[in-house]
Amino acid sequence: MSIQITFPDGNVKSFDAPVTGLAIAQGISPGLAKKAAVIKVNGELWDLTRPIDRDASIAIVTRDKPEALEVIRHDAAHVLAQAVQELFPGTQITFGPATEVGFYYDFAREMPFTDADLETIEAKMREIVKRDLPITREVWDHDAAVRHFEAAGETYKAEWIREGIKVDEELTIYKQGPDWLDMCLGPHLPSTGKLGSAFKLIRVGGVYWRGDANNAQLQRIYGVAFATDDELKAYLKQVEEAEKRDHRKLAKQLDLFHQQEEAPGMVFWHPKGWAIWQAVEQYVRGVYRKSGYQEVRGPQIMDVSLWKKSGHWDNYQDNMFFTESEKRTYAVKPMNCPGHVQIYNAGLHSYRDLPIRYAEFGGCHRNEPSGALHGIMRVRAFTQDDGHIFCTAAQVEAEVTAFHRQAMQVYADFGFTDLSIKIALRPEKRLGTDDVWDRAEEALRAALRSAGVEWTELPGEGAFYGPKIEYHLKDSIGRAWQVGTMQVDFMMPERLGAEYVDEASQRQHPVMLHRAIVGSMERFIGILIEHHAGALPFWLSPVQAVVAPIVSDADGYATEVCELLKDAGLRADTDLRNEKINYKIREHAMHKIPVIIVVGRKEAEEKTVTLRYRGVEVQETVALADVVARLKALG
């Protein structure tokens, strides 16, 4: 029997018997064999040691390729698992995949791992790498695998094979050395030695078996892994830098806001933080006006009867705060929509009036689980740039399209271009007919399509009343947060009795679109802080300029300059402290003030100012008469 192997360059070589990727690589050059991680066989990644027994086109994948990196990380997970089982007998293995930057493995063990264990485990991993155990692939019978894992006390693994793997599916076992094995799809490196040294365990954490909070809790160990030590080093450096951008840290340094025990999940905005808020709010208010919204304001608490009608009592009660007075129970609003419907319902509407667009900087309280709270990104009291559009079914697509364009412009104005867009589709538990859902989902797709953007779809993650578009931004350490959203709602208007009179004098329920661009003011400002590392653009900076005199003789002039800026609507301060100019510059530079205006005797005499821009070494001296225009040009 002879097989034909086709190489990436089109060359064909024939072999008399099944041949492994490693042998092919060695045939080309020992150097290639050394660098090889896996082999691509007819487009599929295979182990280098797996015999190729039929004609195939192949490509050796060296360890510097992205596809190899995933294998390296996956291998690291398995070496981690072996290390843990060698160190802590009786610990059960479950799953251990590669992740975006590394890997993790979930273990079942009575005693949770501690940070101190990580060091020990990592050392054991390095030892296993040094042993250079061969990694071999075997195909096992389904029953045999179940029997093996049950006999070994590996109940999670056995359960997964029984329930998660079909009997006729190919079941592969990977052995590391003679004694240790795990069930795995592969592929893997030829031996543990190939893993190299560019990995590091970073944290432990509890997780639920199969991601279900009703199940047992497992212990997850996270690690990072790269092809080379330099890449690992660069990654760790990057993480260190990212941590400096943490909005919680910067808020303290820049005196923006604080949070305290008596108000968990809520924010005390300090003057500088609130100045940012005001800048964002004024900007968004302008967007409301330009895009046809009327700003309204609903009450903060309303009788529970209203929330029973809206469906929140049944579906959202756990997340709501309640309060009582004179034998009536009120709910603190977790959303603004029911309030807006009351405003809509206060008058009679004709189809000619639609679409009607209401907007509100709506303060909401949601009783979020304590473990979900995170700085100002996830809070219990927040303000949405909320809006509700009441329109006909025919108007939905145009409204969604217009919203999307506007939203993208807003993100760009704040400096964000890297957004991910998702459409959350019908969930299993839902209201309305399939036909209505088809139309609603298609309307969202059509709107995004016409805007020429890419999106991913999340089946089953829509709201019970309708599908939604979600706009996500990432924080400094890569966690994605939803900011904007556009939701199509066919249910709420009916439940709360919203109507309009159509062309035939018939009363109809309008469609309601729930939409937000920045989402939560708190979260958005948090992301802004991290995205700009605290150095906010001029128009958002809480203090845009500080006027710093060099000698006290110039104090009067400095005050005059500052007043001029304030009169022009700029946020400016003076620094008249008895300190050297070096000291003042250092301090304001660290506070990330966009412009430091230095005035000495010379400036006072000549009626000029010397401008020092954030992050720029050179200064420029301009006439006092020009300074406002110069600053305003900064945006």
Added chain:
RNA sequence: GCCGGGAUAGCUCAGUCGGUAGAGCGACUGAUUCGUAAUCAGUAGGUCGCAGGUUCGAUUCCUGUUCCCGGCACCA
């Protein structure tokens, strides 16, 4: 909410194998008026998160609790 870790001066942190705490920065006072990233000297400042327990004695050990951090679950 679940698992783990943490909480010491305004901030960043050190420390006490149980004998009630210390640095730097900041603040305050005084001197200094010095042209582009820290002038010098002095002073004040702490229920060691909160509540119990063990102990002659607890900031330290134990239990509970609150909040924070990481992970998971949750996130209309």
